[in-house]
Amino acid sequence: MALVGISPFASLQKIQLLSFIFLYLLYLDLSNCVECKSLHSYIENAKLYPMGGMVMLRNEDYQHIFHEIKNMITIINSSLQLIEKQHPEVSGFAYWNDTISDVHALRNIIIELSTARLGSDLNKTPTDITEFMEQIMNSTKVCFEDTDILCTFHAQDNLKPVPIDQMRLREAIVNLLKNSYEAVGTSGTINIYAYETSDSLCLDIKDSGCGMDPQTLAQLYTPFFTSKDKGNGLGLVITKSIVEAHGGSLTCQSMPQKGTTFTISLPFELPTSP
Template structure:
């Protein structure tokens, strides 16, 4: 039965990857967008897990596909949750450095195995039991479809910071 669930999840992930070419762009307040992320995380009821949001003041509107980008941000937060063994604090810092709006997600889950650090964005490579190795691949694809970048700064023994940098407009 676990193989069936694994294959089902893989098909769902591969299907969602194709959606990156069909963005439903709109001008969005990053404050309301991050509030939706916070609400979604609270609905998941992850006990012993805290996600702190810090947003700079006076951030401009940003053009994005809220559903797809929400999927990308929550996937990174979910990875942080799992890396910290479902207990701990993750910090989400949103800031603007022209020409990009950035979302930095920092966990304290021990960081990446240096042997895997260069492969985390490659398909089918995972350190998770039962993982498909597609989560970060699809997350990066969503962000790149917004003309943005996804980077990872690993601090072995401490944690990771994944930073999403997005231009304000998609033209």
């Protein structure tokens, strides 16, 4: 049972290869596809700006490119469906189902990357974190009903409201809960603690799972790095980007067979001067 609905992904190597081939074709414009030519032209004319020593596209440029790529993936998927409808025998061909899965996986990656790029566009409102977390606990408790996993939430009394984008932070927390759920396996504990420091609201998500070795821990936020059979290596990257877009930080402590603790720190905004 999964904590949230995530479509199965193809192997990391296949996804990376498919992504590389797909983008390579876009840049070389090797097809007569109107969308390919449109995207190729847009990328060539997109304005770039320096950031941290790197040349980056603007957010709106990224979103346009992601939109065009999703359109092309939709066309590819529709073409595959049409082929299968007119020639049902292809479903028995070697790698046909893998090809369908790879196209779906690529589309999911583009959607997740697009979501990550929107991390800075937040709609923050002062939020009672205790009520917010209790809502998340209520909506996810069904996932633990047929397991021997005990998931609990503990909050310090009288926590100050913290300004957050509730939808985006919920996504980040559910990602961390999903990781803990998978790490714990069939039985164990997941404990969530909310507390204040002098300038921040903190959330600890602590599990009794398998933990991570130093090598895995060092690559935790590397895009496309994953130790899971059906992972895409983007969940924690997106989670970290959401937390940092709030001006906060995401840290992790873990040891093999000793469990893992993720800590989200969110700053209390200083009141504006009259």
